[in-house]
Amino acid sequence: METLGFLMDGFAVALAPQNILFALIGAFVGTLIGALPGLGPANGVAILIPLAFSLALPADTAMILLTSVYAGAMYGGRISSILLNIPGDEPAMMTCLDGYPMAQKGKAAEALAISALASFGGGLMGTVGLILLAPMLAKFALSFGPAEYFALFMMAFATLGGITGKNPVKTMVAAILGLMISTVGMDMSTGVQRYTFGVLKLFEGIDFILAIVGLFAITELLLFVEHHMDGLRQQIKVGKLSLKWKEIVALIPTTLRGGFLGFIAGVLPGAGASLGSFIAYTLEKQVIGKKGHFGEGDARGIAAPEAGNNAASSGALVPMLTLGVPGSGTTAVLLAMLISLNVTPGPLMFTQNADIVWGIIAALLLGNFVLLIMNIPMIGIFVKLLSVPTHFLLPVVTMVAFVGIYSISHSTFDLKFMVVFGIAGYIFRKLEVPIVPIILGMLLGPEVEKNLSHALVISDGSWAILWGSPLAISLWAFSIAGLSLPYVIGPLMRMRMQRVKSKTTEADND
Amino acid sequence: MTKIGDRLLGLSLLVLALAYGWGSQQWPAPFGTLETVGPDTFPMLLAFALGITSLYLMFKPDPDNEWPNKRAFFELAIGVVVLFAYAGFIEILGFIATSILALSLLSWRMGAAPKPALLVAAICSIGVYLIFNNLLSLPLPSGIFEVN
Numbered sequence: 001m002e003t004l005g006f007l008m009d010g011f012a013v014a015l016a017p018q019n020i021l022f023a024l025i026g027a028f029v030g031t032l033i034g035a036l037p038g039l040g041p042a043n044g045v046a047i048l049i050p051l052a053f054s055l056a057l058p059a060d061t062a063m064i065l066l067t068s069v070y071a072g073a074m075y076g077g078r079i080s081s082i083l084l085n086i087p088g089d090e091p092a093m094m095t096c097l098d099g100y101p102m103a104q105k106g107k108a109a110e111a112l113a114i115s116a117l118a119s120f121g122g123g124l125m126g127t128v129g130l131i132l133l134a135p136m137l138a139k140f141a142l143s144f145g146p147a148e149y150f151a152l153f154m155m156a157f158a159t160l161g162g163i164t165g166k167n168p169v170k171t172m173v174a175a176i177l178g179l180m181i182s183t184v185g186m187d188m189s190t191g192v193q194r195y196t197f198g199v200l201k202l203f204e205g206i207d208f209i210l211a212i213v214g215l216f217a218i219t220e221l222l223l224f225v226e227h228h229m230d231g232l233r234q235q236i237k238v239g240k241l242s243l244k245w246k247e248i249v250a251l252i253p254t255t256l257r258g259g260f261l262g263f264i265a266g267v268l269p270g271a272g273a274s275l276g277s278f279i280a281y282t283l284e285k286q287v288i289g290k291k292g293h294f295g296e297g298d299a300r301g302i303a304a305p306e307a308g309n310n311a312a313s314s315g316a317l318v319p320m321l322t323l324g325v326p327g328s329g330t331t332a333v334l335l336a337m338l339i340s341l342n343v344t345p346g347p348l349m350f351t352q353n354a355d356i357v358w359g360i361i362a363a364l365l366l367g368n369f370v371l372l373i374m375n376i377p378m379i380g381i382f383v384k385l386l387s388v389p390t391h392f393l394l395p396v397v398t399m400v401a402f403v404g405i406y407s408i409s410h411s412t413f414d415l416k417f418m419v420v421f422g423i424a425g426y427i428f429r430k431l432e433v434p435i436v437p438i439i440l441g442m443l444l445g446p447e448v449e450k451n452l453s454h455a456l457v458i459s460d461g462s463w464a465i466l467w468g469s470p471l472a473i474s475l476w477a478f479s480i481a482g483l484s485l486p487y488v489i490g491p492l493m494r495m496r497m498q499r500v501k502s503k504t505t506e507a508d509n510d
Numbered sequence: 511m512t513k514i515g516d517r518l519l520g521l522s523l524l525v526l527a528l529a530y531g532w533g534s535q536q537w538p539a540p541f542g543t544l545e546t547v548g549p550d551t552f553p554m555l556l557a558f559a560l561g562i563t564s565l566y567l568m569f570k571p572d573p574d575n576e577w578p579n580k581r582a583f584f585e586l587a588i589g590v591v592v593l594f595a596y597a598g599f600i601e602i603l604g605f606i607a608t609s610i611l612a613l614s615l616l617s618w619r620m621g622a623a624p625k626p627a628l629l630v631a632a633i634c635s636i637g638v639y640l641i642f643n644n645l646l647s648l649p650l651p652s653g654i655f656e657v658n
Contacts, residue, residue, distance in 0.1 A: 054648055169566050173523065176560045180530060183556070187549040192537050194549060195530075218593065225589040225620060226582045391620035392630050395613045402596065403605075403638060407648045415597035423590060430575050431519050449552040456547045 003135055010358025013060050014366055022057070022065040023363050027370050030072020034079075035382050036393060037086045039220075041073035042329035042436075046216040047397060049337050050209055050404030059341040060356050064363040066337055067317075070330055071123060071367045074273065074313045075375055078115045078306055079382055083108060083236050091273035091309035094281040098294060098301025100236075105297050109241040109379075114299050115306045116375040117248060118255045122307030123368040125259035126266065126314025130321075131361055133267065134350070137322040141347035146454035147465050151475035153448045156325040159269040159482035160437050168483045170433045178441015179448060181206055188446060189453060201413060208442045210405050210418045212336055215435050217401040218422020221394050223429060238383055247299065254284055254300045255307040262308030266315020269327045269482070273312040280308025314364060321357055322347055324447070329436040336443055516571030523564035531557030588619055604653015609635035 013019060033044030045066055052062040077092030082099035095115060102111040144152065157175040158168075184195045185205030196202040261283060262276035284304035285294050294301045313330075320326040324345035326335045338345050343353050350357055375382075405418050425435055452466075459465035467473050534553035578586060596612040613631035618624050642648045 055646060167572055169563055169570075173560070173563050173567070176556055176563065180553075180556050180560070183553055190549045192549040194537065194553065195533060221593075221616070222586060222589055225585050225616075226578050389622070391617050391622045392627075394620070395616040395631070396634050398593075398616065399609055399613055399634065399638060402600070402609075403642060403650065406600065406650065407642070412597050412601055415600065416594060419590070419593045419597060422593070426586075430577070431515050432572065432575060433519070452552060452555075453547045456551065461547070 003131060006135075006354060006358045007131060007362060009355065010360075010362035011366075013355050013359030014064065014362035019061050019064050019359070019363065022061050023068045023367055024370060026065040026068025027072040027367055027374060030069035031076035031079075031371065031374065031382060032072075032385060033069065034073035034076020034089055034092075035386060036076075036388065037080050037084065037386075037390070039393065039397060040089045040329075041070060041077075042333050043216040043220055043397075044073060045069055045330055045333045045337075046212050047401050047404060049333065049340070050213060050408050051400075052337065053209065053340060054404065054407035059343055059353075060359040062337060062341060063334075063356055063360050066334055067360050067364055068367050070313065070334060071310075071364060072371060073330070074123070074310045075116065075119050075371050076382065077309070078119065078302075079112065079379075080386055082111045082115065082302075083238070083383065083386060091277050091312070092305075093274070094277045094305035094308075095302060097281065097305075098296070098298050101295065102297030102299070102302065103236045106239060107297070108236050108238045110243050110299075111297075111302055112238065112379055113241055113243050113376055114248075114251065115302050116372060116379075118251065118258065118303035118306040119310045119375070120368055120372040121252075121255035121303075122259040122262055122310035123314060123371070124365075125256070125307070126263045126311035127361065127364045127368065129263045129267075129311070130314050130318055130364070134318050134322050134357075134361075137318060138347040138350040141323055144347075144471070145469070146451040146458065147468060148472050148475065149451040150448065150455055150466055151472040151479070152323060152325060153444055153451070155475050155479040155482065156269060156319075156327070156444070157437060157440065158479035159327070160434075160440060167432065168487075170431075171437050172483075174428070174433050174435070174437035175441045178438040178443075179445045180441075181211070181438075182208075182442045182445020183449070188450065206417075206442070207409075207414070208336055208439070209340060209408065210414050211421045211442060212333060212439055213401045213405055214418035214421030215425040215439065216333075217397055218419055219425030219429060219435070221398050222422060222426040224390060224394050235383075235387065238379070251299060251303045254303045257284060257287065258304040258307030259311040262311035263315040265308070266312030266327075267318045269319060269325070269478070273309040273316065273328065276312030276315070277305035277309035281305040317360075317364075321345065321349065321360075324349075325444075326440065329439075332436055332440050332443065336439070339443060512574050513571035515574040515577075516567050520564045520567030520569075520571065523560055523567065527557045527560035527564055530560070585619055589616065592616055592619075600653075601651045602653060605650035606635050606639050606652070607654055609638070 014023070030044065033039050034041060048066060048069060052065055057065065073089060074091065077087060077089040078095045078099065081087045081092040081095040082103050085096050085100040087093040087096055099111050099115065157172070160171060160175070182205070184202055186192070186203060187194055193203065258280035261280045262273070265276035265279055266273060281301065281304050284300055285292065288294070288300060292298045292300060316326070316328050316331050320331040320335055324335065326332040335345060343349060343356060401418070402415060405414055428435060428438070455465050456463070467476055531554060534550040534557065537549055592612050592615050596608055599608045610628070610631045613635060614628045617627035617631060639650055642650050
């Protein structure tokens with residue numbers, strides 16, 4: 001019942017007029033970001049961080065804004081999946097499978113409405129799950145010592161590639177590079193200048209905000225410049241909505257199943273929303289079996305993955321808020337915002353910054369209702385904006401990135417530094433070195449080092465303390481599993497996804 | 511398919527690991543601290559880990575991705591020059607002028623027709639400038655359009 005009291009306090013925070021305003025803006029912008037192909041949720045949240053920062057928003061407002069964007073992006077991703085057969089973001093890929101065929105049959109409005117309702121159901125379940133699970137996990141995490149934390153951070157890196165990741169060694173390389181960047185600047189405990197080469201700008205370390213914006217926004221721009229991916233898009237017209245109450249009720253079991261699976265996939269490290277929607281879709285197909293017509297526009301094939309990815313996105317906030325260890329790119333970017341607001345994420349946040357945590361959670365709960373309302377009557381606006389060509393969109397995004405970074409420091413040095421990060425990001429993407437572990441390394445670096453030093457001081461220099469407790473050992477075991485599973489499961493799952501995909505394209509050609 | 515990309519990456523990372531590790535040994539030992547944990551402990555660990563992974567990449571490289579052809583490389587070079595120029599001139603020419611130039615150039619090189627590119631760039635740049643300066647009171651450099 002303690003939780004309920006905190007939640008009420010959270011509502012008090014979320015319902016402050018300024019916070020409601022920013023939640024609305026965030027939900028709208030987020031849906032837009034999710035809907036526009038070529039602008040992923042991590043990218044969208046990343047370019048908003050410098051803006052939230054330079055507007056000097058209070059911590060709770062800034063976090064409510066960004067989590068609303070995050071939740072909105074999960075809603076928005078489905079729009080282009082259904083209307084263009086191009087997923088707006090990765091988790092929306094499974095929605096293409098039945099959403100696009102259904103739209104082709106002239107039921108685009110129904111497909112959009114069903115997906116909005118399923119997103120709502122999934123998002124609500126995920127948020128309730130977050131409310132129940134997060135305080136428990138935070139209490140448990142209080143028993144972690146420095147050695148356990150170090151092992152936990154290693155697990156976060158090891159599982160970040162996800163079990164679909166391609167080459168775990170490259171994930172490790174990326175994480176190490178990120179950690180290395182974090183060591184630039186003054187050493188926290190001794191005051192020694194490390195890797196600053198006497199450059200004054202580097203004494204305070206490298207600002208991860210400009211690195212994040214460069215690695216996302218500028219890299220995306222350069223990749224597009226290279227490819228000119230803007231082919232002709234066939235957009236399907238949205239007709240009049242005719243959805244019977246009975247049809248909605250019939251989808252409730254599907255939504256519940258999808259939401260449950262998605263939440264679990266979201267909480268688990270290394271899984272995330274993409275896996276959530278994939279599992280939800282696959283299981284639904286198994287449960288319904290031959291009675292369904294999946295791949296040809298079955299409503300259940302839309303509801304399951306949508307419920308799954310929205311539940312997973314709330315689930316992914318559980319490790320981020322309670323342990324300070326994000327499991328996905330977008331939650332890593334949210335963590336960056338928290339750190340730059342001087343809020344130390346982790347179990348203590350639930351007691352020291354209870355207003356922020358519960359404000360975010362309450363805002364998510366309210367946000368789901370707002371998003372549902374926004375996504376059924378106002379769907380026309382988003383549909384219109386889908387036709388904005390990428391060659392206008394990405395330069396404008398770049399401008400927003402420039403404005404944001406410039407407003408923080410008023411330094412053209414920082415802008416050039418951001419461009420350098422963008423170029424580096426482009427080269428890494430070309431070499432298939434993932435970007436997110438670099439960012440996570442930069443964010444977690446100081447904490448990783450601090451916990452390592454504490455552990456070594458406690459043990460008087462013996463490294464054995466790092467695997468000295470059963471908890472630490474099991475965390476290490478998870479890390480090893482996280483690094484080795486991609487070799488086993490990765491190819492298998494990619495093959496299945498490929499098969500499902502090629503089937504739908506065949507169906508298209510018929 | 512060649513694998514030169516990963517080999518080169520591995521080699522440069524190995525050089526980085528050695529330099530980074532060497533660098534960590536150059537700092538003066540901090541005064542009065544125990545020798546167990548110093549400012550170089552964590553960097554040495556990282557250098558060691560990067561050394562091993564870089565060797566792995568050199569000996570077990572993945573096949574290369576498709577590298578940009580000459581034309582794409584030329585486009586990329588233009589893009590990079592525009593971005594650096596945008597950063598370099600923003601305070602000299604002011605936000606509006608540089609943004610219009612940079613945005614329209616980028617849109618045009620990405621495949622937009624020149625006229626709409628210029629129009630979109632102008633509307634967005636002026637719009638953002640007005641919003642930031644007047645609504646959010648976050649001043650952007652006005653440069654040549656400075657009104658006193």
